[in-house]
Amino acid sequence: MISEKLSKVIRDVPDFPKPGILFKDITPVLANPELSAEVSQTFFDYWSTKNVEGVVGIESRGFIYGLQLAQQLGVPFIPVRKAGKLPYQTIKHSYDLEYGSAEIEIHVDAITKGQRVLIHDDLLATGGTALAAAELIRKIGGEVIGYSFLVELSFLKGQERLKGSGEVHSLVTF
Ligand SMILES: O=P(O)(O)OC[C@H]1O[C@H](OP(=O)(O)OP(=O)(O)O)[C@H](O)[C@@H]1O
Numbered sequence: 602m603i604s605e606k607l608s609k610v611i612r613d614v615p616d617f618p619k620p621g622i623l624f625k626d627i628t629p630v631l632a633n634p635e636l637s638a639e640v641s642q643t644f645f646d647y648w649s650t651k652n653v654e655g656v657v658g659i660e661s662r663g664f665i666y667g668l669q670l671a672q673q674l675g676v677p678f679i680p681v682r683k684a685g686k687l688p689y690q691t692i693k694h695s696y697d698l699e700y701g702s703a704e705i706e707i708h709v710d711a712i713t714k715g716q717r718v719l720i721h722d723d724l725l726a727t728g729g730t731a732l733a734a735a736e737l738i739r740k741i742g743g744e745v746i747g748y749s750f751l752v753e754l755s756f757l758k759g760q761e762r763l764k765g766s767g768e769v770h771s772l773v774t775f
Pocket residue numbers: 659660661662663697698699700703722723724725726727728729730731759
């Protein structure tokens with residue numbers, strides 16, 4: 602099972618980036634080409650039947666598998682970036698996450714009206730980041746059909762915050 606393989610390989614780093622945070626480090630997954638290929642295939646198998654019309658990846662760790670998934674599905678990849686990084690006209694949203702707060706942006710023309718998009722990120726913690734991305738997508742006319750994560754931290758109850766706003770799929774839950 603992919604979840605067992607991932608739970609063995611993902612590394613816990615205590616007190617990063619702040620005291621009290623147990624950081625889930627996915628770099629050992631990226632260093633393992635067979636496991637990484639299995640991760641991509643599992644995302645594709647899950648979403649390939651769901652009529653996805655775009656994959657929104659969240660900077661920066663959401664870019665890693667997000668672009669691959671978009672390419673496999675044959676749909677556009679749409680980057681959501683931290684404020685001040687996208688060059689064209691953007692809209693912004695501020696939000697809180699497990700270890701702080703941030704502001705993300707999307708290009709105003711990144712999504713067409715009614716386009717069915719999936720939000721992809723490496724990890725779901727409080728859900729603040731994913732909800733902020735969903736807000737941006739809706740503001741420019743897109744439809745969020747689901748959320749895709751490599752890792753979910755269930756004790757932070759992100760899934761409850763996302764409930765009712767699309768299907769949530771995670772490969773491993775801690
Ligand atoms: O569910 P939440 O509480 O919102 O937390 C999850 C977010 O936190 C991390 O991103 P981070 O802002 O650290 O950026 P990075 O991907 O650039 O490391 C992670 O990649 C998610 O985007």
